[in-house]
Amino acid sequence: MHMLLVEDDDRMAQALATALARRGHTVRRVVRAAEALRHAREAEFILLDLGLPDLDGIELLRKLRTVCSLPLIVVTARSEERDVLQGLRAGADDYVVKPFRMAELLARIDTVRRRSSASEQAGGQRQVRTGDVAIDLAARTVTVDGTPVRLTRREFDVLALLAAQPGDVRSREEILDRIWGDAFLASSRSLDVHVAGIRAKTARAGLVRTIRGYGYQLGALDGP
Template sequence: MHALLVEDDDRLAHALGTALALRGHTVRRVSRAVEALRLTREAEFVLLDLGLPDLDGLELLRRLRTVCAVPLIVVTARCEERDIVQGLRAGADDYVVKPFRMSELMARIDAVRRRTGGNADPRPTAGPVRVTDVEIDPARRTVTVGGSEVRLTRREFDVLAFLAARPGEVHSREEILDRIWGDAFLGTSRSLDVHVAGIRAKTGRPDLVRTVHGFGYRLGA
């Protein structure tokens, strides 16, 4: 993957560049908005700081989205609710606040690339999926436990079916909320947690949906 890193902090840029390179990515780092606009067409992924010396990062994000649709994550110290909302609405696929854990950022990059097609399986599981004695049938929109049907709400089933489509993958909260609710910013609410709790309670299988602490959920083994 060819990543464009837009970051004016030299120490952080070096750390991010090293982490990406260790994962096999090639990195082009720039520190000014004008350079980012010139090079963005060459990138397959963008990490964007909002605190740039020549142009506000949100304005740069809006301009980038007029010329490219590659996956983009904002990485910034701006942590106010208004900034997060504006960043997501301006076209960011995810929003990470500094300071952050490098492992979490790398996982978010993977999740965004899966969601936007960067690593997506072109033939996701379409038929019924079995997890021990639980069968999830996306086509019929049914869930059975030990042969008996369990009735889930529409949202509960959508969440479960989404996880079952690629049972080996961990999905971030933001990815699930974006796909099911159409709003990644709901990640600050308890909506997803409530629906996951409903799935566990109604199926009587608390391990059917596994929590990956600090990140998201996956289908249980």
């Protein structure tokens, strides 16, 4: 797999590039946001540091999400909850705080890659409708009253899982295991952040129904 490593620290970049190469990946390392945008379309996976010399990493993440939907993990020293939430809302598939164990990062890369591949293959040609919301599981698109709504990869993955069996209630643990690959993230706010993002971007608060103390279900909205 061809990795784009956006990292301005030479020692960290060398360690990451070496570990990734040992796993059979090819790595292009860039230092600046402008370089990352230039080479993003050539990559299959992105590792993104937030402390860049020419642009804040969160702003770069937002720009990247306008040109590609590649699997992306933020790897940064920023550990405040505000930073984590910003990264997830901007479209990161995962968020890893430095210092970290290399084995853990490699496992997270494998998980994100596996879940991303599975979500892209899921759904066949099905389109699910609830009220004026149309969810195309194959094309990975959402429209509200005919207007396209841009969700992050993770937001769409959550919505697609609920839409695949519209009447089923999915537990938090199941969603975290199926989408994040780790049911033990249940104590984190990652899932809640993505559900809030779906509701806000579609302007349909009832699109994702909360089953208190258990999980979520696709909401049965009134017709248009």
